[in-house]
Structures are given as structure tokens and as C-alpha cells.
Amino acid sequence: MIINEDLLLSKGEIRYYKPNQLIFCENEFPFYYYQIIEGNVKLNSYKEEGKEFIHSILSDGQNFGEYAIFADKPYPMNAETVTKSTIVRLPKQIFLDVVGQRPELLSRIVRSLSQGMYYECVMKKYLTSLSPVVKIRGLLDYLKSSQNKNFLYSFKIPLTRNQMGCLTGLCEETVIRTIKKMEKEKIVSIRNGKIFY
Incomplete structure (x- = not known):
């Protein structure tokens, strides 16, 4: 505050x-x-x-x-x-x-x-990538860093898939597919529809 x-x-x-x-x-x-x-x-x-x-x-x-x-x-x-x-x-x-x-x-x-300003600089770096995984992972890294949670799957993402799309410039369907891919690669965990990173 x-x-x-x-x-x-x-x-x-x-x-x-x-x-x-x-x-x-x-x-x-x-x-x-x-x-x-x-x-x-x-x-x-x-x-x-x-x-x-x-x-x-x-x-x-x-x-x-x-x-x-x-x-x-x-x-x-x-x-x-x-x-x-x-x-x-x-x-x-x-x-x-x-x-x-x-x-x-x-x-x-x-x-x-x-x-x-720091957030803007960090996100610009990721948003210029053509890879949806890089864009989403950059967003998740930034969100998690502000919470001081360093363990795998310790941070519950407070955004909807639509909001993640609007923050990264991706359409919601691309976010959904990318999150599923990231789950298969054990980058994120999905529990009861919630994403943990």
C-alpha cells in the first residue's frame, strides 16, 4: 500500500x-x-x-x-x-x-x-518471442517472482486463461493448448482446473 x-x-x-x-x-x-x-x-x-x-x-x-x-x-x-x-x-x-x-x-x-517499468521491460522481452510457451512462461515467471515462491508447483496462477491471453497477446485457445503442452512437459500442474507453477 x-x-x-x-x-x-x-x-x-x-x-x-x-x-x-x-x-x-x-x-x-x-x-x-x-x-x-x-x-x-x-x-x-x-x-x-x-x-x-x-x-x-x-x-x-x-x-x-x-x-x-x-x-x-x-x-x-x-x-x-x-x-x-x-x-x-x-x-x-x-x-x-x-x-x-x-x-x-x-x-x-x-x-x-x-x-x-521493470515489469514492462521483462514482459517486452518475452512478448517479442514467436513461441507461445516462451510468452506464457515469461508471464508465469514474473508473477511467481513477485510472490517469493521458489518450489515447483508452489504458486497458484491467479489469472484465467483468457486473462493470460490478453496479457501475452495470444488467443485463449492458444493459451489452453500451450498450458496443456506445458503440463505434459511437467512445467505446470493443473489441479481442479487451476494452474500451479
Whole structure:
């Protein structure tokens, strides 16, 4: 959690969202900093042919939208809830005032932005591959690394096959076939329809 919940609630407003509800749209100018209290949010965009590309999926305690505030540019993607979500938003100027008064908070935001950039660099390396196995394994490696779980099949993948496709640029059918191939090669284990890596 970047901003302490008590501070966030004293300065911001709580918003309740249903699943699949837009929080902001691509090309809108930023008016708020957002932090998830509970739920899941995806940052996405759509290709020319209408296929969704998911940039990331965020959960409890994670923040989004601050990069557009600092850049003073419109959002390059949409933010949409995946599940029922409770989100606190701070108006842009209040957010900038709070950050300006608290150097430790600015340090946490820089670290968060750096982690996002690191994720983008890691995923670009895998997404340029023509191999679906390389793309999916790269995604799984990154997700597992953030959980500190080093043992084989110790990490339950928190994504649907469709979400994995949207994150890697693959169609869902390709993800399904690739996961089955990876199971045969003992790279993943499937238990009750859930993928363990």
C-alpha cells in the first residue's frame, strides 16, 4: 500500500464499483490518484481489430493513475474493474500536495513506478518471442517472482486463461493448448482446473 489507508480516507473519497465497470478511459486527462482497498482492476487497451490487450491486473493495496498525473498527459489505457471493487480516489491537487509534503511517500511512489517499468521491460522481452510457451512462461515467471515462491508447483496462477491471453497477446485457445503442452512437459500442474507453477 503506497499511501496509508487512514491518510487516504481522510483526504479522498471511497468509490464502489461493480465488475466490468470503467474507472477511466484511454485519452482522458487525469483528475485523480486511485488506490484499491479491495478488488481487482485491469489496465487495458484494445487493438484495431477490437481484441483486448491487458497491460496489468492490480489487486488490494495497489495504486494506479499516478504516472499520468506526474506526466501531465492523458491516460494511455483504460482502467476497468474485474471484480466488485472498493477504491479510494484522491483529487489530483490533493495527491500532489500530500506527496510534496512527505518525502517517504514520494520514495514509495518512485519504487512502485520503477517496479511497473521493470515489469514492462521483462514482459517486452518475452512478448517479442514467436513461441507461445516462451510468452506464457515469461508471464508465469514474473508473477511467481513477485510472490517469493521458489518450489515447483508452489504458486497458484491467479489469472484465467483468457486473462493470460490478453496479457501475452495470444488467443485463449492458444493459451489452453500451450498450458496443456506445458503440463505434459511437467512445467505446470493443473489441479481442479487451476494452474500451479
